[in-house]
Structure formats: structure tokens, C-alpha cells
Amino acid sequence: MTVSSNKTTRVGIVRFPGTNCDRDVAQFVEAKLSQPVYLWHLDQFDTKDFDSLIVPGGFSYGDYLRSGALSARSPVMKSVREFAQRGGPILGICNGFQILTEAGLLPGALVQNRSLNFIDEWSVLKIENQSSSWGGEKIKKGSQIRLPIAHGDGRFYAPADLLKKIEDQGQVWMRYTENPNGSLSDIAGVLSSDKKIAGLMPHPERALFEWMGGTDGWEFIA
Amino acid sequence: MKFGVKVMPREVILDTQGRAVEQTLKTLNTPVTSCRVGKFIEIEVADQGGESAQLAMVHEIAKSVLHNPLIENYEIIKL
Numbered sequence: 001m002t003v004s005s006n007k008t009t010r011v012g013i014v015r016f017p018g019t020n021c022d023r024d025v026a027q028f029v030e031a032k033l034s035q036p037v038y039l040w041h042l043d044q045f046d047t048k049d050f051d052s053l054i055v056p057g058g059f060s061y062g063d064y065l066r067s068g069a070l071s072a073r074s075p076v077m078k079s080v081r082e083f084a085q086r087g088g089p090i091l092g093i094c095n096g097f098q099i100l101t102e103a104g105l106l107p108g109a110l111v112q113n114r115s116l117n118f119i120d121e122w123s124v125l126k127i128e129n130q131s132s133s134w135g136g137e138k139i140k141k142g143s144q145i146r147l148p149i150a151h152g153d154g155r156f157y158a159p160a161d162l163l164k165k166i167e168d169q170g171q172v173w174m175r176y177t178e179n180p181n182g183s184l185s186d187i188a189g190v191l192s193s194d195k196k197i198a199g200l201m202p203h204p205e206r207a208l209f210e211w212m213g214g215t216d217g218w219e220f221i222a
Numbered sequence: 223m224k225f226g227v228k229v230m231p232r233e234v235i236l237d238t239q240g241r242a243v244e245q246t247l248k249t250l251n252t253p254v255t256s257c258r259v260g261k262f263i264e265i266e267v268a269d270q271g272g273e274s275a276q277l278a279m280v281h282e283i284a285k286s287v288l289h290n291p292l293i294e295n296y297e298i299i300k301l
Binding site for chain 2: 065066069073102108109111112113114116157158159162182
């Protein structure tokens with residue numbers, strides 16, 4: 001990937017065998033005039049080299065055992081955890097969201113859709129709380145956005161006590177206005193308690209330009 | 223030594239696979255009233271440290287990797 005000298009913000013894109021939204025995310029990062037850097041699942045990296053990290057979607061490790069379970073325990077995640085501990089912003093999209101929950105960096109779990117179907121459609125989402133890193137003021141609390149979803153295991157689940165904690169601490173990032181998959185409390189995305197780590201099932205990188213069918217994903221990266 | 227780890231979805235979780243299999247079994251006019259689907263994982267560990275140490279290690283593996291406590295329970299069976 002060509003890199004021009006004015007691209008100073010470095011965004012790490014974590015790749016596993018089976019990741020398939022990595023190039024879309026890299027092009028999104030480039031379109032925002034930042035520098036995408038691919039990070040391989042077997043490697044560790046110097047956390048000081050990156051301004052933010054994105055874990056893109058796909059079917060990492062074939063979704064074996066549980067979606068995101070094996071990826072969450074691969075060597076690169078040691079550095080991802082370190083990055084999180086330093087307060088670095090991390091975004092998990094779709095399978096990336098599943099990986100971050102399996103890694104314990106975001107609360108809850110994502111299980112198979114209630115309908116058993118893989119669902120590929122546009123969804124309307126209501127923003128419940130703002131992330132301090134992703135979308136910030138531009139993805140405003142109370143606003144509605146339209147993004148595509150494409151998943152088989154997208155039903156958000158958390159035991160009652162954890163769900164209450166997620167709600168009470170303002171960690172619900174967004175909800176579906178029409179629940180497509182049986183997610184508890186219509187949850188489509190959640191935040192870490194410091195709001196720097198964020199995960200969502202919809203795909204912002206698939207809604208950047210009019211020709212894609214919508215532009216609401218554009219503000220997710222600064 | 224060989225162990226089996228049985229991983230089942232927690233009762234509170236809607237077991238979508240189990241529901242689908244149950245539906246098919248009912249369609250086949252079997253007397254099945256309910257069905258749940260989980261996983262069975264066979265693992266073999268190096269013969270060192272005695273049985274209780276190995277069992278403790280398998281518990282550790284099951285806890286940290288093979289099951290997600292939010293959605294599943296597990297049980298270890300000596301094979």
C-alpha cells in the first residue's frame with residue numbers, strides 16, 4: 001500500500017485467517033487521509049506506533065469453537081490488550097466486535113441469530129451514547145443512522161446483571177430500531193466503560209458514499 | 223491422559239441449533255419432546271503431574287478457552 005508523507009495518523013488493522021473486510025477498512029482509513037497498517041495475528045507490535053486500531057469483520061479462524069473465540073486468544077491480541085491498557089482507541093466491526101467481546105475488552109457475547117438465518121440488509125440504528133473515540137460528537141446521542149448488517153451470529157446477549165450494568169453505565173452505543181436478530185434490548189453496539197473501545201455489528205465501512213447506498217458510516221473515523 | 227469436555231448452551235440461552243434439530247425430529251414423527259445441541263471436545267494431555275494435576279489443567283483450559291461462561295456451561299469427563 002502506498003503511503004504519502006502527510007499521512008501521520010497510523011491506524012492498525014488487525015488481520016486473522018478468514019478476515020475479509022480488511023481492505024474495505026484500509027480504504028476507508030486512506031479516504032480519511034490516515035495511514036492503514038496491517039497487523040498479522042501471529043505477530044506482536046509496538047503499541048506506541050499506532051494512534052488507533054480497528055478489528056475488521058469476516059469469519060476469523062472459520063468461526064470455529066465460537067465466533068471470535070480463537071482470534072481473541074491469538075498472539076497479536078497481547079499487543080491489542082496492551083494498547084487498550086494504555087487507553088488507545090479500538091473499534092471492532094462485526095466479527096471484530098465478536099473478537100473484542102471474546103477477549104474481554106467489551107462486555108457481553110454475540111450468539112446465533114434468533115431466526116437461524118444469515119441476515120444481510122440495511123438497518124436503522126439509534127445512537128444511545130457517544131464513543132469518545134469513534135464518531136465522537138458527529139455520531140450524536142439520540143440521532144438515527146442507517147448502516148448495513150451482514151451476520152449470522154449477531155444476537156447480543158448478556159446475563160441480566162451484566163446487561164443492567166451495561167445500561168446503567170451508559171455502555172450501550174446503539175440500538176436497532178427494528179430488531180433483526182433477537183439481540184437483548186435491541187443492542188447493536190457497545191462501549192467499554194471509558195468509551196474508548198467500541199464494537200458494533202453493522203458495517204460503517206460499507207456506507208461511505210452515495211453509490212454504496214448510504215453515507216452514514218463516514219464519520220465513524222475522524 | 224484423555225479427557226472429554228462437554229460444552230452446552232446455558233438454559234437461559236435460546237439454543238437455536240437445538241431448536242432446529244428438535245423441529246426436524248418432530249417433523250419425522252419421533253416422540254422427541256426437546257433437544258439441545260452442544261459440543262464435545264476430546265483432548266489429550268501429556269502424562270505428567272498425576273491425574274489430579276492434569277484434571278486441574280483441563281479445567282483451566284475449559285474455563286479460559288473452550289467455553290464462554292456468559293453463554294455456556296461445561297463438564298469434564300475422563301475418557
